[in-house]
């Protein structure tokens with residue numbers, strides 16, 4: 001586990017380093033769960049691709065997916081575009097990009113390539129891409145303004161970017177329960193990057209939209225997605241999210257704590273079951289912006 005700083009402020013350099021460490025440490029969990037979660041992931045990918053206008057750009061459309069992780073939504077974008085388009089997935093962590101590339105090969109996804117880079121310093125030429133997508137990634141960048149400036153630079157005039165971020169934690173039952181139980185059993189986190197604060201950095205209505213406008217994007221839009229997932233009571237539907245988001249904290253747990261965390265989660269969800277089903281609400285936002293067209297002579 002990478003422990004870099006204690007209680008660093010969100011957005012500080014120490015916090016950014018701790019976030020990077022968290023993602024490096026969680027590659028194995030993300031690789032393990034990528035395929036089992038693919039269908040569920042695609043339900044969020046499709047509205048994000050729609051919002052960015054992926055597939056509406058004609059032949060040879062180039063889509064850039066930032067913080068691509070193990071390939072969501074880059075692989076969905078490649079499937080949607082087919083051989084006529086091209087997708088470039090970028091993630092800070094080389095291990096994530098490697099897993100995404102291997103999934104692309106295994107799934108026969110067409111023209112998609114993954115590379116390791118910081119989205120605040122993109123190795124791409126100006127105006128090189130038609131669309132940018134970013135699913136649950138911008139909130140982990142120390143200086144999101146720098147990343148948005150890069151997105152604006154690499155988009156062609158008239159090109160659109162769409163970002164998916166989490167709404168408030170109180171509307172995201174799964175994260176709320178998991179973090180509450182882990183805190184209860186392990187005690188509050190001592191290392192930066194150990195808690196889920198960063199996930200909810202853009203939870204406030206208009207907070208990301210304001211940053212896009214300040215970065216020069218026009219036609220900024222914001223929409224809420226609030227699906228409710230119905231799961232059978234007693235099913236360990238929470239296991240993947242626990243390992244992928246709080247795995248680095250669990251790595252420090254004693255055997256007794258490791259037993260008490262799943263037991264505590266099961267108890268909380270059992271209490272919420274109605275007629276054998278647990279309703280798990282989720283709240284995400286999609287925020288879009290367009291790079292202004294250049295005036296014609």
Ligand SMILES: C[S@@+](CC[C@H](N)C(=O)[O-])C[C@H]1O[C@@H](n2cnc3c(N)ncnc32)[C@H](O)[C@@H]1O
Pocket residue numbers: 020023024066067068069070071072073090091092093096117118119120134135136137140141142
């Ligand atoms: C919650 S995961 C999301 C992955 C994927 N988009 C998805 O929705 O499944 C966040 C990803 O952001 C990446 N990330 C964090 N900071 C980054 C940065 N500065 N530049 C590029 N990627 C970054 C992490 O490595 C991690 O893979």
